[in-house]
Amino acid sequence: MKKTQKGILVFLVLLIFACSQERLFPVSTESEDLSKVNFVDAKNTLVDLGPKSEKLTIKNESQIPIITKNGNRIYLYQYHLATLDGKSVSYPYDVEIIELGSLKDMILFDKPTVSYGKILSTAGSFYLNATKDQNQLKISNLSYPSIQYRSNFGLDRDMNLFYGELNKENQFNWFPTKEIDTGGGPIQSREGLSISDDFYYIFPSTLGWINVDKFVNVATEKTTMVFKSLVPDLEKIALFVVLPEINSVMHVYSGKSFEIPVGMMANIMAVAKDTEGQYFSYIEKVKVKKGLTVEIKLSKTTEAELINALKVYE
């Protein structure tokens, strides 16, 4: 190959990596005095922005499988369900489904991919609930329902099944199904999950939040990031660290992130809302390094701009 052609090849490779995402990050042209703004609590900031739930009444077997908005198939027959005191259930019953098929959905629904402080790489999560006459049902001990789930993130044979819960600090946490080795060793069990060439097949033993995930086991050193905000206080800011390389998102509580691999690119997404419904945001892309402190400087934005900025995580 001639020198010119080699030069062009090197140039082409370089220019793919020499790229700026600045046009994705809106800034306000107005200078605002945020000290006079009444902000709502962070936990109420993103309410109503996430994907809407699907609610339907299953009257007979002909409505099964339930085909969701995202095209997933849920096989939830009456014999899969029981009342909380263990009695059998007959048709009709009500089903509610919320699908979080992208990192954008997970941010807007505030369902980060973290398990006991360890970051997870996700293949998608969803909420499945069933009630009869407004009474909560549970999965019967006799048989589990099955869900044919197509992930927007592709198939990964190391994935496992996790269930979601609020911990005692009222923070959302995913806990793995039992017998999973979380220490980086070989997977010992995949309770409730099997993987074909095209789909994940999920057999949940409980209703509620369900996630197909795996722990991120990278050999590189890990560190935490610190966040500061002069106005408003951090508890008024819904603060996320998005790690697109590994399909992961964490909610930052109390100004300190969980451990993140050093050298990884992280997108900081901070959102706040005032009592009038006005949104404020701050977005920054950083390379994770030891001792990194990020100062959050919110500026006014609109709901449409906020959703637009999150399109990169669809």
Next chain:
Amino acid sequence: MHIISFLLKKSIAILTLLIFNFSLSAQEKLAIGGGGSYNFPLESSGFNFKAMFPLTQKLQALPGFRYYPTSNAVSEYFGSLQVNYLILNSFRSKSYNKAIFNSNLPALYTLASFEYNHWLNYQPTKNTKAKENNFLGLVGAGIAYGRQSIRIYAELKYNPLWNESNTDFGVMVFPGFFKLKNSQLDCPKIK
């Protein structure tokens, strides 16, 4: 002043020759095409249309249009005038109204593109150089390969003002080649 005048005259002469060459023969050597576009940092997907006129054996002019629809975070369109300089394989006139590549090798070229950009869902961003309407200069390289009548192309372009790169790829068709393939318009062969 003499040098400037000389350069100006020289430029006008070259431009006249190029336009003359274009108007005489290139209209029949026109290629048209289109395909997909992708902006790497913004992860925007769109499509492009372009026409290609040979200016000389090595130079091609390509007016074009590129559109990123509203399904992307940044929706915008570009009107462009691109100039390709062939560094591998050249373009030559086969007859009065046909132009072909010299061999079946891929054509490799460097390019410069002058573009007008209209950002449809503009909002002030961290990139303060990007406005609602912009004039841009891009540089890059491309490759084209195929038959004389139809060729695929792939180009990588870099916008130094915004530090963004994008690719255009698609199919280019030479309608004149189809139209005149079996016609009697070519000069008869001398036996």
